[in-house]
Amino acid sequence: MSAQAISERPASSEFWRGARLAIPVMVASGPFAMLFGALAVDNGFSVFEAFFMSAAVFGGASQMVGIELFGHHVAPWLIVLSIFAVNFRHMLYSAAIGRQLAHWPLAQQAAAYFLLTDPQYAFAESEALGGRKVGFVWYMGAALAVYVSWVILTTLGAFFGQFIPDTGALGIDFLLPIYFLGLVMDFRKRPLWLPIVAVSAVASILAYKLVGSPWHVSLGALAGVALAVILPPHHSGVGIEPGETEIEKLP
Amino acid sequence: MSTTLWITVAAAIATYLTRVGGHLVLSRFERIHPRVEAGLNAVPAAVLTTLVAPAVLGAGPAEWIALIVAALVALRGNLLSMFLAGAAVLIVARQFMG
Numbered sequence: 001m002s003a004q005a006i007s008e009r010p011a012s013s014e015f016w017r018g019a020r021l022a023i024p025v026m027v028a029s030g031p032f033a034m035l036f037g038a039l040a041v042d043n044g045f046s047v048f049e050a051f052f053m054s055a056a057v058f059g060g061a062s063q064m065v066g067i068e069l070f071g072h073h074v075a076p077w078l079i080v081l082s083i084f085a086v087n088f089r090h091m092l093y094s095a096a097i098g099r100q101l102a103h104w105p106l107a108q109q110a111a112a113y114f115l116l117t118d119p120q121y122a123f124a125e126s127e128a129l130g131g132r133k134v135g136f137v138w139y140m141g142a143a144l145a146v147y148v149s150w151v152i153l154t155t156l157g158a159f160f161g162q163f164i165p166d167t168g169a170l171g172i173d174f175l176l177p178i179y180f181l182g183l184v185m186d187f188r189k190r191p192l193w194l195p196i197v198a199v200s201a202v203a204s205i206l207a208y209k210l211v212g213s214p215w216h217v218s219l220g221a222l223a224g225v226a227l228a229v230i231l232p233p234h235h236s237g238v239g240i241e242p243g244e245t246e247i248e249k250l251p
Numbered sequence: 252m253s254t255t256l257w258i259t260v261a262a263a264i265a266t267y268l269t270r271v272g273g274h275l276v277l278s279r280f281e282r283i284h285p286r287v288e289a290g291l292n293a294v295p296a297a298v299l300t301t302l303v304a305p306a307v308l309g310a311g312p313a314e315w316i317a318l319i320v321a322a323l324v325a326l327r328g329n330l331l332s333m334f335l336a337g338a339a340v341l342i343v344a345r346q347f348m349g
Contacts, residue, residue: 023331024330027331027334028334044255045255049253049256052259056260056263057262057263062262062266066259066262076254076257076258076261079258079262080261080262080265081265083262084262084266084269087266087269088269089269089301090266090272090273091269091272091273091276092273092291092297092298093273093294093298094270094271094272094274094275095273095274095276095277095291095294096273096292096294096295098273098274098277102278109274110271113270114267114270116270118298118299118302121295122295125295174306174310174317174341175334177303177306177307177310177314177318178321178334178338178341180299180302180303181321181322181325181337182321182325182330182333182334182337183295183299184296184300184303185325185326186325186330187296190292190293190296191292192293193296196293196296197296197297199297200296200297200304201301201303203301204301204304208305208308213305216305217298217301220300220301221294221297221300222297223297224296224297224298224300224301225291225293225294227293228289228290228292228293228297229286229287229289229290231289233286233288233289235289236288236289236293238285238288238292
């Protein structure tokens with residue numbers, strides 16, 4: 001496929017195709033953005049500081065960990081290290097998706113990596129899986145929709161935090177696991193999916209019990225990836241003729 | 252600038268390094284070894300699983316029912332229908348099971 005083939009569709013429709021994809025993420029992350037804003041103010045942040053953290057870090061779980069530590073007056077370097085640890089999984093996303101973004105101008109890549117979240121990575125992978133070239137405008141449509149709603153809802157949450165009703169009855173605390181399960185299921189057609197999921201699940205639970213959060217994310221993921229690396233590559237559908245792989249058969 | 256803002260700036264830089272770092276390290280190699288490629292293909296399922304598994308273990312019957320229903324819907328429907336089904340079941344189940 002030539003580079004020109006990307007721009008077959010008008011840019012605005014590509015942008016909205018990406019943004020539409022982001023709607024479930026906006027719905028799923030919205031309550032967390034507001035919850036983060038409310039908790040941040042509760043932990044001594046100003047509304048502006050809560051807004052600034054969402055705009056600059058843009059990583060929900062790591063922000064939650066961050067304000068929790070702020071509340072306990074932990075040493076600054078430990079707060080930064082903890083946020084780094086929670087976000088360490090992005091190293092894997094970045095390495096995996098880099099192949100799909102490498103044909104963009106450098107400035108576009110730099111902007112894209114700033115917005116590389118869990119769902120954004122999943123979007124880009126399934127776009128590539130569907131045989132499309134990952135386009136910058138499409139990517140930004142999905143990424144900016146999530147980013148703008150995340151930042152706005154954080155700020156609203158910081159303003160109105162004390163008015164959020166019974167979060168348990170609304171199931172807000174468990175929306176993210178449901179959402180992430182959906183993303184896991186999205187990849188079920190990939191080779192070795194079930195063994196990888198099983199190994200990562202067991203390893204992350206063990207790490208959660210023995211090492212503690214947030215390291216269970218990186219350790220659990222490394223166990224699953226290690227399985228795919230250790231098994232002969234043909235199990236993963238790589239190193240054989242194109243057209244014979246499982247991935248190629250997907251719609 | 253307040254201490255809070257300085258720490259946030261440092262956290263933002265650390266986070267950006269994780270987002271760009273994997274690519275910067277890997278792009279130094281000309282050809283990707285099949286085993287590395289196999290490993291990269293395993294990343295999404297591996298990482299996303301770790302965001303679910305410990306939460307499942309620490310949850311109760313209401314959450315488990317919601318996850319099972321959501322997983323079944325995911326076999327047929329898209330992500331949004333799966334998510335909405337799971338959330339609806341969770342809210343209803345919690346009314347009965349706490």
